[in-house]
Amino acid sequence: MKSVTRSLRVLEAVAQHQPVTVGELTKIFGLPKSTVQRTLVTLAEAGWLRANRKDTTRWEIGARVLAVRPAALQGSSLFAAAREPMLRLRDAVNETIHLSVPDALQCVVVVDRVDSDQAVRTFHNIGDTSPLHATATGRAILAHLPKADVDELVERGLERFSDSTPTEPAELRAELDRVRADGYSVNINQYRSGVCAVAAAILDEDGTPLASVAVSMPDSRYDPDRLPEWGRIVADTAAEISARRLGG
Incomplete structure (x- = not known):
């Protein structure tokens, strides 16, 4: 459950600060860089996050979030x-x-x-x-x-x-x-x-x-x-x- 909570918090932080680097997120959460990187990759594989097109070291919200929002509202x-x-x-x-x-x-x-x-x-x-x-x-x-x-x-x-x-x-x-x-x-x-x-x-x-x-x-x-x-x-x-x- 801790990993789920961490993933949600990372997702929220990316949404707030995008496009954001692993290093910036590490400072925000005070977590090891490897932990943050692993969480980002997991969220990206699920479609919730993606690498920025112009700078692949930065992360931003992925298509799945954009699809869920209007569906939830509607x-x-x-x-x-x-x-x-x-x-x-x-x-x-x-x-x-x-x-x-x-x-x-x-x-x-x-x-x-x-x-x-x-x-x-x-x-x-x-x-x-x-x-x-x-x-x-x-x-x-x-x-x-x-x-x-x-x-x-x-x-x-x-x-x-x-x-x-x-x-x-x-x-x-x-x-x-x-x-x-x-x-x-x-x-x-x-x-x-x-x-x-x-x-x-x-x-x-x-x-x-x-x-x-x-x-x-x-x-x-x-x-x-x-x-x-x-x-x-x-x-x-x-x-x-x-x-x-x-x-x-």
Whole structure:
């Protein structure tokens, strides 16, 4: 069982640091180089890892992981419930739509995306992560978490990504109050320069935030006069996804 646990941890480390060398992984885990090398080879033989094409001394995620991810998502009630409403939301606003889920308090992870046909549009890879406090997707979720969770996040420190990132605890809490009052959250260049988003939480029947759905756009197309319209349609989409997932 120890070898299985070690293999999973090595797989996670490769996913986080890819492309990564045996030496780098040895430092991360404090294990003998031969042990790490043997684990990598075993995972590669099973298709979970592969050598980087340009530098074969570096390792990266293999095709089996890429195949499992969409299959797992498509089998979930969240993915099934969200897909059609996301397509309609994209058609209504002609901007990129993202579905993101929280990884505890560490981050939010993009798990699905519907692209617009705009020549200039925002883009996030499936699997991209971002901090809860600095993004619309994250704050939509954070606003519905228990106060103790928000306190824990604040105690860890709020990293600044731009001049407008909410890094003061009082500032973040006031923003979360606005999200709860409005029903949606807004990000105007607070995480990535030139990127704006409007997001709303997808809630379970007990009010637990399972995910968030967002409209993402370049700041050149962000229009504050349209914010109430965008906020309403995004919140309505999140509510529809919640209802569809619960069979409503």
